[in-house]
Amino acid sequence: xxxxxxxxxxxxxxxxxxxxxxxxxxxxxxxxxxxxxxxxxxxxxxxxxxxxxxxxxxxxxxxxxxxxxxxxxxxxxxxxxxxxxxxxxxxxxxxxxxxxxxxxxxxxxxxxxxxxxxxxxxxxxxxxxxxxxxxxxxxxxxxxxxxxxxxxxxxxxxxxxxxxxxxxxxxxxxxxxxxxxxxxxxxxxxxxxxxxxxxxxxxxxxxxxxxxxxxxxxxxxxxxxxxxxxxxxxxxxxxxxxxxxxxxxxxxxxxxxxxxxxxxxxxxxxxxxxxxxxxxxxxxxxxxxxxxxxxxxxxxxxxxxxxxxxxxxxxxxxxxxxxxxxxxxxxxxxxxxxxxxxxxxxxxxxxxxxxxxxxxxxxxxxxxxxxxxxxxxxxxxxxxxxxxxxxxxxxxxxxxxxxxxxxxxxxxxxxxxxxxxxxxxxxxxxxxxxxxxxxxxxxxxxxxxxxxxxxxxxxxxxxxxxxxxxxxxxxxxxxxxxxxxxxxxxxxxxxxxxxxxxxxxxxxxxxxxxxxxxxxxxxxxxxxxxxxxxxxxxxxxxxxxxxxxxxxxxxxxxxxxxxxxxxxxxxxxxxxxxxxxxxxxxxxxxxxxxxxxxxxxxxxxxxxxxxxxxxxxxxxxxxxxxxxxxxxxxxxxxxxxxxxxxxxxxxxxxxxxxxxxxxxxxxxxxxxxxxxxxxx
Numbered sequence: 001x002x003x004x005x006x007x008x009x010x011x012x013x014x015x016x017x018x019x020x021x022x023x024x025x026x027x028x029x030x031x032x033x034x035x036x037x038x039x040x041x042x043x044x045x046x047x048x049x050x051x052x053x054x055x056x057x058x059x060x061x062x063x064x065x066x067x068x069x070x071x072x073x074x075x076x077x078x079x080x081x082x083x084x085x086x087x088x089x090x091x092x093x094x095x096x097x098x099x100x101x102x103x104x105x106x107x108x109x110x111x112x113x114x115x116x117x118x119x120x121x122x123x124x125x126x127x128x129x130x131x132x133x134x135x136x137x138x139x140x141x142x143x144x145x146x147x148x149x150x151x152x153x154x155x156x157x158x159x160x161x162x163x164x165x166x167x168x169x170x171x172x173x174x175x176x177x178x179x180x181x182x183x184x185x186x187x188x189x190x191x192x193x194x195x196x197x198x199x200x201x202x203x204x205x206x207x208x209x210x211x212x213x214x215x216x217x218x219x220x221x222x223x224x225x226x227x228x229x230x231x232x233x234x235x236x237x238x239x240x241x242x243x244x245x246x247x248x249x250x251x252x253x254x255x256x257x258x259x260x261x262x263x264x265x266x267x268x269x270x271x272x273x274x275x276x277x278x279x280x281x282x283x284x285x286x287x288x289x290x291x292x293x294x295x296x297x298x299x300x301x302x303x304x305x306x307x308x309x310x311x312x313x314x315x316x317x318x319x320x321x322x323x324x325x326x327x328x329x330x331x332x333x334x335x336x337x338x339x340x341x342x343x344x345x346x347x348x349x350x351x352x353x354x355x356x357x358x359x360x361x362x363x364x365x366x367x368x369x370x371x372x373x374x375x376x377x378x379x380x381x382x383x384x385x386x387x388x389x390x391x392x393x394x395x396x397x398x399x400x401x402x403x404x405x406x407x408x409x410x411x412x413x414x415x416x417x418x419x420x421x422x423x424x425x426x427x428x429x430x431x432x433x434x435x436x437x438x439x440x441x442x443x444x445x446x447x448x449x450x451x452x453x454x455x456x457x458x459x460x461x462x463x464x465x466x467x468x469x470x471x472x473x474x475x476x477x478x479x480x481x482x483x484x485x486x487x488x489x490x491x492x493x494x495x496x497x498x499x500x501x502x503x504x505x506x507x508x509x510x511x512x513x514x515x516x517x518x519x520x521x522x523x524x525x526x527x528x529x530x531x532x533x534x535x536x537x538x539x540x541x542x543x544x545x546x547x548x549x550x551x552x553x554x555x556x557x558x559x560x561x562x563x564x565x566x567x568x569x570x571x572x573x574x575x576x577x578x579x580x581x582x583x584x585x586x587x588x589x590x591x592x593x594x595x596x597x598x599x600x601x602x603x604x605x606x607x608x609x610x611x612x613x614x615x616x617x618x619x620x621x622x623x624x625x626x627x628x629x630x631x632x633x634x635x636x637x638x639x640x641x642x643x644x645x646x647x648x649x650x651x652x653x654x655x656x657x658x659x660x661x662x663x664x665x666x667x668x669x670x671x672x673x674x675x676x677x678x679x680x
Contacts, residue, residue: 020149022124022210028189031154033141046078046138047156052188054158060194061422070102074167076158078138079177082166086132088140090176092119101168105196108186109169110264111204112179114240121238124150125208126178142185145210147415147496148361153185160193168193190418201264203467205238205342212411212498214470216339218332226281226329228341228472230270231502237343239267241285244337257296259335260287267339268324271316276307282316283332287323296335298326343409343500360507362388362497366486374489375463376433376456383448385485389437392477394503406477409500410434411470412460412484414493429487430495431463432471437479446481463487569627572596573620584623586616592623598630 020026027033029051040047052058054076056066064071079086100106115122130140141154159180160167169183186207187193202213216225218241232239245253245262253261269284282298298304305313316326327335364386366372373381392406410432417427433456435446457480460469484497499507576592577584584592586609593600593608600608612622 022143022150025143025150025152028151028153031152033139033152033154036154037135037137037139040137040139041135048138048158049154049156049188052155052184054156058187058192059160060192062194063197064103064192064194073162075161077161078157079132079159082161082164083175085175086177087173087175088130088132088181089126089178090171090173099170099172101166101170102162103168103193103196104198105169105183107199107201108183108196108204109179110201111208112182114201114205114238114264114266115208118238121209126182130178132177140181140185142182144186144189144207146189146207147413148363148498150210151189153189155181155185155188157181159184191422195418195421200466202340202342205340206468209238209342209344211237211342211344212409212470212500213340213342213468214409214472216341218336218339221333221339222472224474225339226270229267229283229339232341232343233267233270235343237341239342240340241265241267241332241336242338242340243335254292255335257335258292258294260292263287265336269326270329273308273312273316275304281329282326283329284324284326285332287325291323293323293325294327296327296331298328298331300325358501358503360499362386362499362507363494364484364497365494366492368490368492372490372492373485374491375431375485375487376451378489379448379452381489382483382485383446383451385483387445388482388484388497388499389507390480390482390499390501391506392475392480392501392503393506395477396474396502403474404476405474407472407474407502409470409472410460410482411468411498411500413468413496413498415495417467417493427465427467428491428493429463429465430484431460431469431487432482432484432497433460434458434473434475435481435483436475437481565627565631566624569596569624570620573623583617583619586613586618589613589618589623593627593630596627598627 031051036047048054056071056074059066059071059074060068062068100109115125125143127141127143138157139154140157141152143150143152145151157177159177166180169179171177171179183193183196187196190196202215205211205213216222216228222228229239242264243255243259243261250261255261266286267283268286271282271284273280273282285294287293293299296302300317305317364371366385371384371386373384376382390408392408394406395404396407412430412432414428414430417425420426435451435454436457458471458473458475460471463469482497482499484495486493572592572595573584576588576595578588589609590600590605593605608626609616609618612618612626614622618626
């Protein structure tokens with residue numbers, strides 16, 4: 001267990017150094033693009049990807065299964081075999097580069113098209129410097145966000161072709177291939193091309209940005225929508241809006257005032273102006289076509305602009321056929337049907353963003369018989385679902401709101417479900433409920449009785465079979481418990497729970513990872529059997545915990561007590577590791593021990609340094625073992641503990657007069673500390 005804690009510290013340190021960011025993306029399937037490319041160039045070969053081969057199985061498993069009618073006659077060809085002068089990108093990436101093929105992944109293509117409107121975000125997904133002319137070796141790479149980390153996906157450029165044409169996505173410019181290669185990389189990430197069939201544009205938004213997406217029905221727009229839009233724009237979020245269609249004939253039909261139905265617009269600004277003695281809220285919209293603009297009130301040539309200050313008019317109004325226009329916020333709510341907001345996490349923001357969400361991520365899972373309890377309709381098992389604690393500390397800064405409340409967003413995402421489609425599995429129906437706790441309530445897994453006596457104070461709007469369910473919420477400052485679940489009990493899946501807060505907050509994973517860790521380590525940890533050594537190098541660990549029931553074994557309760565102590569000590573270790581090296585000096589160790597409640601004299605402290613430090617340097621494993629023994633010593637009067645500590649000191653013997661004096665010092669320190677802390 002302690003090796004795992006040290007490993008987690010090292011992993012967190014690597015993440016703090018950038019591992020998993022888009023600058024240092026994780027290598028998908030351990031494939032290193034730079035190394036592979038250099039090796040291929042040296043050998044004069046073209047890449048053939050063994051992890052996603054140019055074979056029927058990479059196409060699909062049902063409608064695109066091997067020998068199906070749709071895949072009959074499909075060949076795999078490189079762009080160099082399809083045209084004399086293939087190009088990666090021609091004149092920049094644009095929406096016309098993305099034309100749908102024989103795959104039902106229009107949701108993905110719509111997200112890619114939106115991505116082309118933001119060059120910075122585009123080049124996070126499509127790295128610079130890729131070409132068919134310079135250093136070409138038939139190998140390309142793309143980066144995607146996956147459940148909290150960025151991954152770099154390597155592919156070869158063999159693309160599925162039928163009757164001489166690309167089978168799937170292609171560019172209107174026949175010699176341009178970046179979009180087809182991007183689609184292939186995303187298909188590889190999800191297991192096959194067919195795994196991409198059907199989905200939501202917000203799923204693509206998130207995998208291209210690492211953000212979290214929300215959708216608002218404008219017919220039922222929340223009262224705080226202007227504030228939501230304003231803050232999203234300040235954070236550099238992606239905002240899109242659209243008008244619903246009622247039939248296929250409505251697709252891209254132009255209304256009387258020149259708005260296009262079934263078409264994706266971008267929201268680019270929000271502004272209050274003084275108009276003839278009253279305040280008017282305006283919203284700026286952009287048509288990515290670059291033309292066909294709104295002709296109603298506040299459009300480029302409307303008379304409303306004559307009623308505002310000329311300086312404001314000059315600042316806001318651009319008389320260009322660029323597709324961008326202003327309209328009143330009320331007209332926006334009436335004319336458009338839906339608003340989608342993809343809020344970016346801090347690492348995705350541009351340098352000039354003014355504010356951003358504070359984010360925390362939990363990883364968990366539902367397992368049949370242990371943590372898959374189903375929704376609240378199943379009171380006998382609902383309580384076994386994973387539980388996460390959120391402490392909302394600061395209320396919003398909203399002068400127009402008299403209610404003291406904290407805004408936050410909860411997003412629950414199930415992992416890797418597209419990859420399971422070939423095995424007949426798909427998305428589960430998921431959601432979450434939130435319960436208020438009393439302040440100071442310990443971080444323990446709440447049982448069935450609590451949920452029978454208390455109703456949820458907030459929840460996801462519905463349980464639905466989407467990859468992610470999210471909800472924007474406002475609750476008074478306090479302590480809350482988030483319980484994510486599937487709709488039915490017994491459904492197994494891994495998930496990521498993200499909590500985004502506008503102000504300071506605290507979050508705690510109650511015990512879902514703790515329970516799985518206990519399940520892995522549980523067994524016969526008896527005193528005689530030494531298996532306790534696999535849990536901790538300190539034999540005293542089992543003795544301390546086993547005092548609860550005298551069984552000399554670690555049960556769930558004892559293990560939870562121990563685990564909570566370890567988490568507390570980890571916080572102390574981080575605080576006093578002043579140079580963030582992952583180790584403490586003996587000076588830092590003394591400060592840390594005092595913070596943990598142990599004020600030791602010089603001789604006893606020197607003994608501990610001699611036992612647990614290596615050249616006066618102590619790592620977290622040894623720091624924890626030191627604290628475990630100190631806790632055990634201060635918790636009992638048995639001389640066994642004193643002799644155990646002394647005997648483990650280098651060169652120590654109980655017959656040594658020096659050690660006897662040291663033992664006396666230990667006993668004195670124990671007596672004083674027990675009196676002060678009331679360990680009896």
